[in-house]
Amino acid sequence: MKNILLTLLALALIACGNNNTKPSTPIPHGETIALLQPDLDGGLPINRALSLRASSRNYTSEPLSLEELSEVLWAAAGVNRPDGHLTAPSAIALYPLSLYAFTAEGVYLYSSATHTLTRVVEGDHRALTASQDFAYEAALNIVYIADLGKYENRGIPRTKAEFLCGQDAAGYAENVNLYAAGHGLKSITRGSLRSSEVVALLGLGENFLPVLAQTVGK
Numbered sequence: 001m002k003n004i005l006l007t008l009l010a011l012a013l014i015a016c017g018n019n020n021t022k023p024s025t026p027i028p029h030g031e032t033i034a035l036l037q038p039d040l041d042g043g044l045p046i047n048r049a050l051s052l053r054a055s056s057r058n059y060t061s062e063p064l065s066l067e068e069l070s071e072v073l074w075a076a077a078g079v080n081r082p083d084g085h086l087t088a089p090s091a092i093a094l095y096p097l098s099l100y101a102f103t104a105e106g107v108y109l110y111s112s113a114t115h116t117l118t119r120v121v122e123g124d125h126r127a128l129t130a131s132q133d134f135a136y137e138a139a140l141n142i143v144y145i146a147d148l149g150k151y152e153n154r155g156i157p158r159t160k161a162e163f164l165c166g167q168d169a170a171g172y173a174e175n176v177n178l179y180a181a182g183h184g185l186k187s188i189t190r191g192s193l194r195s196s197e198v199v200a201l202l203g204l205g206e207n208f209l210p211v212l213a214q215t216v217g218k
């Protein structure tokens with residue numbers, strides 16, 4: 001009897017230990033994806049993540065979990081304060097960037113305000129986000145697209161506006177790189193993308209400029 005009780009206790013302890021396993025929910029692809037709130041205590045300490053940050057050009061096709069996708073986008077451009085400002089800074093707090101998530105199942109537009117993804121194009125268009133093979137099969141390619149209209153009537157020349165949008169995007173992307181390093185994912189910031197084809201696919205006007213791309217995966 002004593003042995004049975006000890007065995008049951010051991011099994012219960014193992015079950016408790018398993019509660020530490022990170023949840024891994026498949027992404028529910030569809031017209032909208034309600035993303036999960038971030039685990040603010042998750043991942044490696046920031047200094048450890050910094051020590052691991054490196055660009056990767058070697059990916060499998062393994063998809064991200066819903067938890068990972070949610071936190072990658074929150075790291076890039078999630079609301080982190082009551083005033084609606086984001087995890088990344090933006091020049092003059094203009095926030096001219098939109099984030100498009102290219103996956104095997106479709107292209108989605110990220111909303112910081114609602115922390116949701118809305119599908120804007122069906123199908124796999126990841127190849128448009130790069131001129132490098134490794135990106136075509138990776139789980140996620142983010143394209144950062146600037147709305148230069150946000151800079152209109154501010155006395156800022158277009159070249160300066162484009163420069164500042166690129167700087168915003170670099171900040172968003174580096175947040176993602178650090179998130180990836182701290183959560184066992186791979187990532188790379190990329191300037192290589194097929195800009196005019198992306199704009200055409202998304203049906204965007206002349207004020208919209210893809211300024212940066214990024215691959216995230218496993």
Ligand SMILES: Cc1cc2nc3c(=O)[nH]c(=O)nc-3n(C[C@H](O)[C@H](O)[C@H](O)COP(=O)(O)O)c2cc1C
Nearest residue numbers: 053054055056057132170188189190191192193212
């Ligand atoms: C703005 C920017 C654009 C980049 N574009 C590309 C790119 O198009 N293709 C690529 O393979 N790497 C690209 N990289 C990654 C750099 O090549 C990489 O950061 C550099 O080689 C240093 O390596 P590390 O990131 O591992 O430290 C880019 C990096 C930055 C910051």
